[in-house]
Amino acid sequence: MTDANTPLRIAIAGAAGRMGRTLIAACAEQPGLMLTAAFEHAGSGALGLDAGVLAGLPANGVAIAGDDTLAATLFDVLIDFTGPAATLAHAAACAASGRALVIGTTGLDATQKAELTAAAARTPIVFAPNMSVGVNLCFALLATAARVLGDDFDVEIIEAHHRHKVDAPSGTALRMGEVVAQALGRDLRQCAVYGREGQTGARPRDAIGFATVRGGDIVGDHTVLFAGDGERIEITHKASSRLTFARGALRAAAWLKNRPSGLYDMQDVLGLR
Ligand SMILES: NC(=O)C1=CN([C@@H]2O[C@H](COP(=O)(O)OP(=O)(O)OC[C@H]3O[C@@H](n4cnc5c(N)ncnc54)[C@H](OP(=O)(O)O)[C@@H]3O)[C@@H](O)[C@H]2O)C=CC1
Numbered sequence: 302m303t304d305a306n307t308p309l310r311i312a313i314a315g316a317a318g319r320m321g322r323t324l325i326a327a328c329a330e331q332p333g334l335m336l337t338a339a340f341e342h343a344g345s346g347a348l349g350l351d352a353g354v355l356a357g358l359p360a361n362g363v364a365i366a367g368d369d370t371l372a373a374t375l376f377d378v379l380i381d382f383t384g385p386a387a388t389l390a391h392a393a394a395c396a397a398s399g400r401a402l403v404i405g406t407t408g409l410d411a412t413q414k415a416e417l418t419a420a421a422a423r424t425p426i427v428f429a430p431n432m433s434v435g436v437n438l439c440f441a442l443l444a445t446a447a448r449v450l451g452d453d454f455d456v457e458i459i460e461a462h463h464r465h466k467v468d469a470p471s472g473t474a475l476r477m478g479e480v481v482a483q484a485l486g487r488d489l490r491q492c493a494v495y496g497r498e499g500q501t502g503a504r505p506r507d508a509i510g511f512a513t514v515r516g517g518d519i520v521g522d523h524t525v526l527f528a529g530d531g532e533r534i535e536i537t538h539k540a541s542s543r544l545t546f547a548r549g550a551l552r553a554a555a556w557l558k559n560r561p562s563g564l565y566d567m568q569d570v571l572g573l574r
């Protein structure tokens with residue numbers, strides 16, 4: 302890692318993607334951070350393009366490289382918004398060289414999450430389904446709401462995202478479900494209901510329901526509905542720009558400087574734990 306006056310060297314994986322391009326732009330506005338590498342998969346049509354130009358900025362001299370060069374490239378923190386398989390490969394490479402990671406990728410299954418936990422024994426990793434301050438505040442609000450409202454209120458989680466999103470429910474919605482389930486002493490694996498159709502029967506009182514909407518360019522909306530007899534409470538977050546996620550990821554990268562190995566999330570970064 303670097304000393305206080307040396308810029309932190311940032312690498313971005315998934316650089317040509319929606320989040321990758323936003324991260325390149327956000328990095329350019331952040332003092333103390335310097336983009337030194339940008340990766341795509343080895344067959345990507347973006348290889349060789351200038352990262353700044355890709356993000357709609359002036360050229361910055363960082364050419365998009367194949368991730369097969371990642372292990373041999375100089376950087377301090379890799380910020381990864383790709384897909385589960387690519388993220389795990391990148392985490393293994395970073396763990397082997399003790400380099401820190403910020404991971405925003407969602408859709409990892411339990412086995413893949415366990416693999417990430419193993420990598421975090423060798424290097425510091427921030428892994429969070431949502432890097433925005435607002436969503437992370439919502440997690441804290443949800444825990445309080447669930448504790449106060451208890452089992453008398455039915456919990457339903459509704460999320461909406463753009464037409465390109467490949468995983469459902471969103472990682473954020475699932476984390477919201479985990480937070481509520483934990484506060485209510487339930488196991489989300491037992492009580493989650495993912496969509497409903499046909500003769501469903503009455504709603505089990507302990508169910509936590511998920512509903513997914515996909516369409517257009519919706520950046521990311523999440524609502525947790527607590528529905529009781531005679532009143533309803535809704536806690537809603539709406540992201541209107543990916544910059545909110547990108548700025549959070551860069552904040553996490555700076556926070557990782559000189560941290561010991563371990564698996565962290567944005568609650569740690571924001572001091573909300
Ligand atoms: N935690 C958070 O705050 C947020 C998390 N996300 C999550 O981030 C992930 C990415 O989202 P988004 O940017 O919209 O998706 P995109 O599909 O736009 O971007 C992913 C990029 O990663 C590339 N990629 C695939 N494999 C590799 C590889 N081996 N090495 C390097 N790059 C690779 C893809 O290339 P190609 O298209 O050619 O396959 C693509 O350019 C998703 O899991 C999403 O849910 C998104 C927003 C916020």
Ligand SMILES: O=C(O)C1=N[C@H](C(=O)O)C[C@H](O)C1
Nearest residue numbers: 407430431466471472473521
């Ligand atoms: O794919 C996205 O776009 C987003 N994914 C994250 C998730 O799955 O929770 C976070 C954000 O809502 C945008």
